[in-house]
Amino acid sequence: MAMLSRPFDLLRTYVGSLTWAPFVQISRSTVLGLLQRIQQGQLRVTDCDGSVTLCGAILDGAPKTELKVLKEAFWVRVLLFADMLFILNRAELSNATTLTSSLASTITGLARRTNTLANARLNISAHYDISNSMFAAFLSEDMTYSCPIWAPTSSPKSVGESLEEAQERKLQYFIEHAKIKRTDHVLEIGTGWGSFAIAAVRRTGCRVTSLTLSREQKELADERIAEAGFTENVEVLLCDYRALPMPNEGPYDKVVSIEMLEAVGREYLEIYFNCIHKLLKPQGGIGVFQCITMPEARYEAYSKGEDFIRKYIFPGGHLPTITQLVGSIERGSAGALVVDEVYNIGGHYAKTLRLWKEKFEMNFDCKIRPALLSEHEGMTGRDVDLFRRKWEYYFTYCEAGFNTKTLGDVILTVGREGAMEMLEGIPL
Numbered sequence: 001m002a003m004l005s006r007p008f009d010l011l012r013t014y015v016g017s018l019t020w021a022p023f024v025q026i027s028r029s030t031v032l033g034l035l036q037r038i039q040q041g042q043l044r045v046t047d048c049d050g051s052v053t054l055c056g057a058i059l060d061g062a063p064k065t066e067l068k069v070l071k072e073a074f075w076v077r078v079l080l081f082a083d084m085l086f087i088l089n090r091a092e093l094s095n096a097t098t099l100t101s102s103l104a105s106t107i108t109g110l111a112r113r114t115n116t117l118a119n120a121r122l123n124i125s126a127h128y129d130i131s132n133s134m135f136a137a138f139l140s141e142d143m144t145y146s147c148p149i150w151a152p153t154s155s156p157k158s159v160g161e162s163l164e165e166a167q168e169r170k171l172q173y174f175i176e177h178a179k180i181k182r183t184d185h186v187l188e189i190g191t192g193w194g195s196f197a198i199a200a201v202r203r204t205g206c207r208v209t210s211l212t213l214s215r216e217q218k219e220l221a222d223e224r225i226a227e228a229g230f231t232e233n234v235e236v237l238l239c240d241y242r243a244l245p246m247p248n249e250g251p252y253d254k255v256v257s258i259e260m261l262e263a264v265g266r267e268y269l270e271i272y273f274n275c276i277h278k279l280l281k282p283q284g285g286i287g288v289f290q291c292i293t294m295p296e297a298r299y300e301a302y303s304k305g306e307d308f309i310r311k312y313i314f315p316g317g318h319l320p321t322i323t324q325l326v327g328s329i330e331r332g333s334a335g336a337l338v339v340d341e342v343y344n345i346g347g348h349y350a351k352t353l354r355l356w357k358e359k360f361e362m363n364f365d366c367k368i369r370p371a372l373l374s375e376h377e378g379m380t381g382r383d384v385d386l387f388r389r390k391w392e393y394y395f396t397y398c399e400a401g402f403n404t405k406t407l408g409d410v411i412l413t414v415g416r417e418g419a420m421e422m423l424e425g426i427p428l
Contacts, residue, residue, distance in 0.1 A: 023076065024072045024073075024075055024076060026079075027075035027076045027079040028047070031075055031078045031079055032045065032053055032055075035053075035055040036053075036055050038055045039056065040056070040059075040062055040063075041056055041058075041059075041062040041063040041064060041065070042054060042056040042057055042062070042064045043056055043065055043066070043067060044064075044065070044066040044067070045069065046066065046067070046068045046069065047069045048070055048072055115263065115264060115268055117240050117242060117243065119316060120263065122316075123263065123315045123316030123317075124212075124213040124214050124263060124316075125213070125214060127314055127315070128213075128214035128216065128217050129214050129215060129216045129217075131216075131368075131375050132193075132216050132217075132219070133371035133375070134367075134368050134371050135193070137359070137363040137364075137367040137368050138356045138357075138359040138363065138368075139356070140162070140163040140167055141164055142168065143193035143195055143220075144164075144170075144171070144192065144193075144195040145193070145259075146167075146258050146259040146290060147170070147259070147292075147348055147349040147409045148163065148167040148170045148348060148352055149166060149170040149173060150166045150169075150348050150351060151166070151169070166348070166352070167195070168199070171195060171196055171199040171200075172199070172203070174200075174290075174411075175203055175204065177286075177341070177411075178254045178256055178286050178288045178413075179286055179421040179422065180200055180203075180204050180206050180254055181204060181206065181253075182204050182205040182206055183206070184204070184206045184253040185206070185208075185249070185252050185253050185254075186206050186208045186209070186252065186253065187244075187252040187254070187256070187279060188208055188209070188211065188255075188256045188257065188258075189210075189241050189255070189257040189260050190212065190257050190258060190259065190260030190263075191212035191218065191221050191236050192217065192221070193220050193221050194220075194221035194224045194225050194234070194236070196210075196256060197225060198224065198225060198228045200256075201228075201230045201233040202228070202230070205233070208233060208235070209234075209235050209237065209247070209252070210234060210235070210236045210237070211236075211237050211239050212238060212239075213238065213239075213240060218236050221236050222236055241272065242271065242275060244275075244279065246278075250281065251278075251279055251281040251285065252281065252285070253281055253284075253285065253286075254288075255279065255280050255286075255287040255288075256288050257287075257288075257290070258290045259290050259292060261289060261291035261320070261325070262291060262292050262314065262317050262318065262319055263314070263316060263317060265316060265318050266318050266320070266324075269320060269324065269325070269328035269332070272328070273328050273332025273333055273337065274332040275332075276332070276333070276337070277332060277336055277337060280416070282336075282416065283416065284415075284421060285415065285416045285419065286413070286415045286416075286419055287337065287414045287415070288411065288414075289412045289414070290410070290411045290412075291325060291409070291410060291412070292346075292408070292409045293320060293321055293322055293344075293346070293407070293408040293410055294319040294321055294407070294408075295405075295406065295407075296321045296322075298406075299320075299324070302319070308394070309394065309397070312394075313391075319407070322344075322408070322410055325410070325412060326339055326342075326412075336416060336417070337414045337415070337416065338414060338415055338417060339413075340414060340415050340422055341411075341413040342410055342411075342412050343410060343411045343412075344408050345409050345411060346405065346407055346408035346410075347402065347403075347405070348409070349398070349399075349402040349407075350399050350402040353396075353398050353399040353402065354399055356395055357392060357395035357396065357399070360391060360395065361392065364388055368388075369384050369388075372384050372387065
């Protein structure tokens with residue numbers, strides 16, 4: 001795994017000892033000047049030389065936090081890339097960007113590899129083939145790696161509810177809204193570790209063909225499906241949705257995809273839904289899709305640049321807006337797929353990410369560290385420590401985004417004209 005500090009070591013060598021110190025000072029002054037514009041809450045910045053700068057003011061109920069700078073290269077990184085998140089003060093801080101970071105983001109955005117058939121597999125592998133043991137160390141026992149649906153606080157079920165129970169509620173939502181029956185052949189795009197396929201077969205006895213680009217996910221999903229006794233009902237294919245042939249018996253009855261659309265890419269969204277259109281039976285077909293979304297007002301700036309998540313966590317990732325999703329469904333299917341419902345569950349993600357982070361930290365030294373060192377030849381203790389900080393920031397970064405509705409997560413239910421199953425339970 002690439003060390004994030006290496007680019008800065010190279011930069012320092014290139015700039016040279018005579019110019020490095022002034023460069024750091026310019027970077028520090030520029031970034032602190034930006035932070036001094038904070039209006040809501042207070043940020044206490046303690047530099048590596050011990051000096052303290054207070055940004056903002058302490059007001060009743062306003063947040064207060066401290067930033068400790070351990071290495072001077074921090075100031076250079078923020079000046080060049082500004083890969084940090086400032087939600088409450090976004091307007092005052094120009095979305096936490098500098099002129100140089102905007103230029104760098106534009107260049108990296110243009111240079112980012114698109115999700116072609118070859119690149120899509122590499123991008124998925126970069127995240128999901130890290131270690132099955134690592135993911136198992138922070139996910140719930142069902143191994144569902146997506147936003148669940150928690151019981152509302154007004155419900156007695158919310159008291160003491162486990163993450164696995166909330167994930168099961170979400171999986172059942174998919175089964176119910178797709179109107180899955182025993183006779184259905186269901187296409188799942190994005191296997192994960194098999195939790196939806198297992199839940200769908202357990203409840204309905206249907207048949208599932210599930211697609212993944214992760215070899216490690218397929219291996220563990222096959223094991224879990226076999227342990228559940230559903231090998232005859234579920235087939236997991238290492239296959240891109242664009243390369244999937246039509247089944248011999250004809251199109252699928254239902255299509256389900258849970259937080260896979262983020263890996264499709266802006267330029268392939270219409271192609272994705274065109275594939276759905278072709279693979280879903282023309283009479284009565286139903287699809288249910290879950291996707292993390294970007295607010296409409298922030299989308300253009302987001303789509304042209306690069307952020308921490310796309311650079312270090314999900315290479316090739318892209319968060320569409322709800323409008324973009326709906327438009328891509330309409331255009332990709334030539335209007336043959338009708339959006340029936342849009343359900344935003346983004347608020348449910350904040351608690352989930354917090355729980356994942358807590359479990360990640362609790363199990364890191366005893367489970368995750370040994371797994372990373374044993375499964376990745378040449379990985380050092382320093383690499384592991386860097387990985388830990390990167391993922392802790394990932395969890396916190398995303399929790400803040402969902403906790404402030406800066407990010408959304410929608411479940412879209414679509415169907416063909418004449419999909420009468422969608423009327424089940426409605427008095428006619």
